[in-house]
Amino acid sequence: MRLSRYFLPVLKETPSEAQIVSHRLMLRAGMIKQSAAGIYSWLPLGFKVLRKIENIVHEEQMRAGHIPMQMPTLQSADLWKESGRYDAYGEEMLRITDRHGRDMLYTPTAEELITDIFRSNVSSYKDLPLTMYQIQWKFRDEIRPRFGVMRGREFYMKDGYNFDLSKEDALHAYNRHLVSYLRTYERMGLQAIPMRADGGPIGGDYTHEFLVLAETGESEVFYDSAVTDLSFGDREIDYDSVEQCQGVLEEFTTKYARTDETHDEALFGAVPEERRRTARGIEVGQIFYFGTKYSDALGAQVQTAEGEKVSVHMGSHGIGVSRLLGAIIEASHDDNGIIWPEGVTPFHAGIVNLKQGDAEADAACEALEKALEAAGLEPLYDDRKERAGGKFATMDLIGLPWRITVGPRGLKNGVVELTSRRTGESEELAPEAAVAKLIEIYADHRVTGL
Amino acid sequence: MRLSRYFLPVLKETPSEAQIVSHRLMLRAGMIKQSAAGIYSWLPLGFKVLRKIENIVHEEQMRAGHIPMQMPTLQSADLWKESGRYDAYGEEMLRITDRHGRDMLYTPTAEELITDIFRSNVSSYKDLPLTMYQIQWKFRDEIRPRFGVMRGREFYMKDGYNFDLSKEDALHAYNRHLVSYLRTYERMGLQAIPMRADGGPIGGDYTHEFLVLAETGESEVFYDSAVTDLSFGDREIDYDSVEQCQGVLEEFTTKYARTDETHDEALFGAVPEERRRTARGIEVGQIFYFGTKYSDALGAQVQTAEGEKVSVHMGSHGIGVSRLLGAIIEASHDDNGIIWPEGVTPFHAGIVNLKQGDAEADAACEALEKALEAAGLEPLYDDRKERAGGKFATMDLIGLPWRITVGPRGLKNGVVELTSRRTGESEELAPEAAVAKLIEIYADHRVTGL
Incomplete structure (x- = not known):
């Protein structure tokens, strides 16, 4: 992409309404623009990152055997009256009346609707296990939306739902989600720690929240510092294996890590003192097992092999897709701007031409652009x-992890400069060598999308 | 994908509420499920096609140099009051009041919001031309939603907007959209004819609708049969070339082709009688040039090279993404079900095992599955x-263009059967040859997505 043809409205001034760094940087880098309180337009650069994150989530969910589908943003209130949540949900649910006077709502979550789809189509244990998910816009009419996309009203979320014959099977689905979430966050360059949490309005005793440690986090968290040494890494996992998924759950959740909602001073006190940590965290996902709460309420039953009718065991599992942009920036930035992890960067590398209009420099930049594109990479x-100076400042602000600087002086010696946004370190090398190095760097960070 | 692990709730009965074939087949094939009047859940098979169509639209828009972004589904009413459309739009606009009593709406189109983004960030002719687009859910509170996704209330649409310095530049953008739309529809196996149309509530004298001929179309159309001989084919085009784009426009719009809104009996009479056709058509897209209507109303001006401030010339351009599924099925089905064009099929081929549980048949099917997946194809x-019989009926209903049938008898002779859904013709060939043939067939139908 040529910047001259792109729409990248970077701001020089720091917007006064933004209280946290991710909100400030997303506005300054021309990624989002507020359209109403807590409602944003995703400008090209922001949309590009949003879509990459969405695609990583899709890839990892499909890898775990979960099936993508999509439910509408507006639902009839009927199912919510049937489940009892229409009244239980407070003013955060946006209630709408259509032209015929029917009660509708903008879906904040979809347990009712997916359960209705299930009960209408599945009646036998033979069709289980089943996990379906969607990535779709949701709405939560926050009284005081703030922090940009971190606590917006209209937000993009992955929500998945498992249907199983028994509690045991449903807990395997729970564990499978935990594993897939660990992989998902790590691919985005994030450490998200599963912490024992509270069921809230979804319900259920089994629930973990995934938290990214950051000073601006909305939750206070308490943990054994040993949990931050864990990483999923590139291990292979068989998602059908109960033992393997259970093993990962145990590895990642046995050590103390809780939000303030479930914090237990006595248990925390048992952690060796030098490993006790209190910090703040940003919630980027949550998994639930809630048994037959919705299947009982909505009559979602299947026939067992013995001919008995039983309510299915369910769980639901969410990832805050749009919120993740804020969380990643909170976790990865410096005074000059964003520092995108390679897995989610909107462009793989920036090319800065120090002397636009110089025939040799222009030709070298175009050759680099073509070579990177031919390798399936996207340069800006x-x-x-x-x-x-202005070009460097823009590249630093928008946070591309690698920059190639091309100028007449270097070209005389046959070199360009490759600079890491994270370390600031540069090296001079031949243009072909710079391309080869970027191909190698990104070999492990390919996103195929859906 | 293994069907035993998929969610494909096919229906044996024809749903009584469905009046047209695409609606019936989408329900029967387990692609959609109605959640409220005119509002559908996209079950896995339907979502897969929706996403493929979305990705083709993205590819072709980006190829034309248009920049993807995304606006929210809910907007404040303020901008619509500024443009005067808040009152002008009738009851089809879904009006919403949030918890603070603010007037909101579910966006049916986004001229106002994109113009606001433009005017807030662009002030110089140097940043033109600019075309941005989104693919996003829209809502139109139809009084009588019907025909499934063809005339739903919540629908998925691509809407693009161009900003240009002059009428001449904006007409080039108009032509560029026409070209990109021709390519888009042809990749989906559709012939969509651009017809002179009426501006409607968007406004503008220059507008063409793209219509797919089908008995169930909502519009009556009149055309010179010579237009159906035109095809864009695989010609190369330089989207920056005014001449090339203008040439395509002339080629595709000079012959008589109009909807009833703009039909002119006298002009139609000038078409040689044997080429005069009256038919029905499904609208799958529309392009508009409306000059400075919105830029005047909303004050979207830029400074020219001479320092003068002028309103930008704009157009907007839409493709009905969710509606396209219905249109494609209306145009491509038979008594047994859907016949997907290769460009949009949810799975590239079905594999039918005639004797599940037979070790040799099972192994042959698994080998075929692996070989196709290794080639980047998706078998079901x-x-x-x-x-x-039941397996064949399901494959015919869901419409995969190619089926490989594997049975013990064929395997004894080292062959499987490859069957075309469209022609019903089968040929026996070695499994490796069947895979090779599918790879060749799909070589021109790869969708990379965003």
Whole structure:
């Protein structure tokens, strides 16, 4: 992409309404624009990252055997009256009346609707286990939306639902989700720690929240510092294996890690003192097993092999897709701007031409652009006639992890400069070597999408 | 994908509420489920096609140089009051009041919001031309929603907006959209004819609708049969070339083709009688040039090279993404079910095991599945213990264009059967040859997505 043809409205001024760094940087980098309180337009750069994150979530959910589908944003209130949540849900549910006077709502979550789809179509244990999920816009009419996309009203979320014959099977689905979430966050360059949490309005005794440690987090968290040494890494896992998934759950949740909602001073006191940590965390996902709460309420039953009718065991599992952009930036930035992890960067590398209009420099930049594109990478080539300082500042602000700087002086020696956004370190190398190095760096960070 | 692990709730009965064939087949094939009047859940098979269509639209828009972004589904009413459309739009606009009593709406289109984004960030002719687009859920509170996803209330739509310095530039953008739309529909196996249309509530004198001829179409259309001989084919086009884009526009719009809104008996009479056709058509897209209507109303101006401030020339351009599924099925089905064009089929081939549980047949099916997946194709393997007749009926209903049938008898002779859904013709060939043939067939139908 040529910057001269892109829409990247970076701001020089720090917007006064933004209280936290991710909100400030997303506005300044031209990623989002507020359209109403807690409602944002995703400008091209922001949308590109949103879509990458969405695609990583899709890939990891499909890898775990979960089936993508999509439910509408607006639902009739009927099912919510049937489950009892229409009245139980407070003012955060946006209630709508259509032209015929029917009660509708903008879905904040979809346990009722997915259970209705299930009960209408599945009647035998033979069709279980089944896990379906969607990534879809949701709405929560927050009284005081703030922190940009971190606590917006209209937000993009992955919500998945498992249907199983027994509690045992449903707990395997729970564990499978935990594993897939660990992989998902790590691919985005995030450490998200599963912490014992509270069921809230979804319900259920088994629930973990995934928290990214950050000073601006909304939750106070208490943990054994040993949990931050854990990483899923590139181990292979068989999602059908009960033992393997259970093993990962135990590894990642046995050590003390809880939000303030479930914090237990006595248990925390048993952690060796030098490993006790109190911090703040940003919630980026949550998994639940809630048994037959919704299947009982909505009559979602299947016939067992013995001919008996039983309510199915269910769980639901969410990832805050749009919120993740804020969380990643909170966890990865410096004074000059965002530092995207390779897995989610909107462009793989920036190309800065120090002397736009110089025939040799222009040709070298175009050759680099073509070579990177031929390798399936997406460069952002700053081809504007601006001063080098301004170009560097823009690249730093928008946070591409790698920058190639091309100028007449270097080209005389046959080199360009490759700079890491994270470390600030540069090295001079031949253009072909820079391309080869980027291909190698990104070999483990390919997103195929749906 | 193994059918035993998929969620494909096919219906034996024809649903009584469905009046047209695409609606019936989408319900029967387990692609959609109605959740409220005119509002559907996209079950896995339907969602898969929806996503493929979305990805083709993205690919072709990006190829034309248009920039993807995304606006929210809910907007504040303020901008619509500023443009004057808040009152002008009738009851089809879903009006919403949030918890603070603010007027909101579920966006049916986004001229106001994109113009606001533009005016807030662009002030110089140097940033033009600019075309941005989104694919997003929209809502139109139809009084009598019907025909399934063809005339739903919540629908998925691509809407793009161009901003140009002059009428001349904006007409190039108009032509560029026409070209990209022709390519888009042809990749989906559709012939969509651009017809002179009426501006309606969007406004503008320059507008073409793209219509797919089908008996169930909502519009009456009049055309010179010579337009149906035109095809874009695989010609190369430079989207920056005014001449090339203008040439395509002329080629595809000079011959008489109009909807009833703009039909002119006198002009139609000038078409040689043997080429005059009257038919019905399904609208699958529309392009508009409306000049400075919204930029004047909302004050979207730029400074010219001479320092003068002028309103930008705009157009908007839509493709009915969810509606396209219905249109494709209306155009491509038979008594047994859907016949997907290769470009949008949810799975590339079905594998039917005639004797599930037979070690040799099972192994052959698994080998075929692996070989196709290794080639980047997605097979749907019917591994259920069902009778062959039922398996064939399901494959015919869901419309995969190619089926590989595997049975012990064929395997003894080292062959499987490859059957075309469209022609019903079968040929026996070695499994490796069947895989090779499918790879060749799909070489021109790869969708990469965003």
